[in-house]
Amino acid sequence: MNTRLSSTLIILVVSLWLSGCDMLGGDEGSGATLATSIIVANGGNFSDQNGTLTFYDPSTQATTESSSRAGFVQGLLDDDRGLVTLINTFGQGRIDILDPSSLETTGQYTDISNPRDAVSIDDVLWVSTSTFGEPGQLIAFNAQGTKLSASTVGFVPEGVASWSDQLVVANNGSLGSGSTLSIVSEATGEVRSVETGCDGPRDVYTATFLVVVCTGKTVYSADFTQILEQTPGQVLFMDNDFEVVSRIVLPAQAGSTNGTETGFYSEQTDELFVTLSATEMVLIIDLEGRSVSQTLELAGHPTLVGLSGIAYDAGRDQLYLGRFPQASAGPFPDYAASGTVQVMNREGVLLHSFGAGVSISAITLR
16 A cells, blocks of 8 residues: 555544544543443432432443332432432432442431432431421431431421531522521531521532522412512522622522432532523533633423433533423423433533433432
8 A cells, every 4th residue: 555645544544533532522631530320310200209210331321220219219429338319208208228230229218308418428428308398307327327316407408518517408498488508517416507698599519618509589479370589599609607708690590300409510620510490501610710601501402301410521521411301282391201311511512312211300420
């Protein structure tokens, strides 16, 4: 073969291979850790209590789905004890500890109200739980599942995190009517309340600052036929004394279609990805600069609606977004049909997608 032609072919092949990596969203040279598994918590149709887990291998693009967890899967925590699976049922809630390989149940925590979020500190699992019409609780479990303590927090508690040697619980309130954080001492269980100045604190993340995502609130008429007031979401940055250093007012309410976690914190890029499900937008927030760096507008898909569940694999530059199928009656989410996870890069370019279970709640990287 002609030497010049051979060299040209080699350059062409290498160029195509490199561009192919770019098309797949690869960023393996960034030094960031690659996720080996993407775990999707599928809430399931609540009346059917048929929540499941979907496992996606980003290397092979293969998926597997678990059997029914006999409840609504609220969310997941990948912990040393296993996959901590938060499950809501008709009467109360429970926590299943699953072996991540076999999916066998290795532990189960019961006798609690509906779990909303969890954080693990040393060998203690702290879980926020909610009871309709009553203040919620923050419950501590040891590694054996024994309940160590239960502290009363605000109404409709959601996200929980550890900050400044204390537990922080976001009290969302009914339809975002809450405005406080409950600060719980790890040592004594003593609780105090901190006013945030925003409507509906929902999720809390720990970075250089304590970052709080507030959903905004909606006020309806007595017969729920009219919206009387609606406030936008906010992102707050708080210091070690729980003082607000700065805030970002969002263009709409933050939230997920399933009423589950609204954001994902990427420690590797120091960014917060926030879903605005009603307007089908994702905001990428630079936490160092305390500003919105990118906005992804995802409305207009012919068959998918809403946003529920989000995660970002920095090693591959792949953003995972849970979507609901559109109902046959109109542009509304179908909560009884299987959902789809879209995989895109941080610019919002769709790379591919895969099927998940019914009513996606959350997405976790492993």
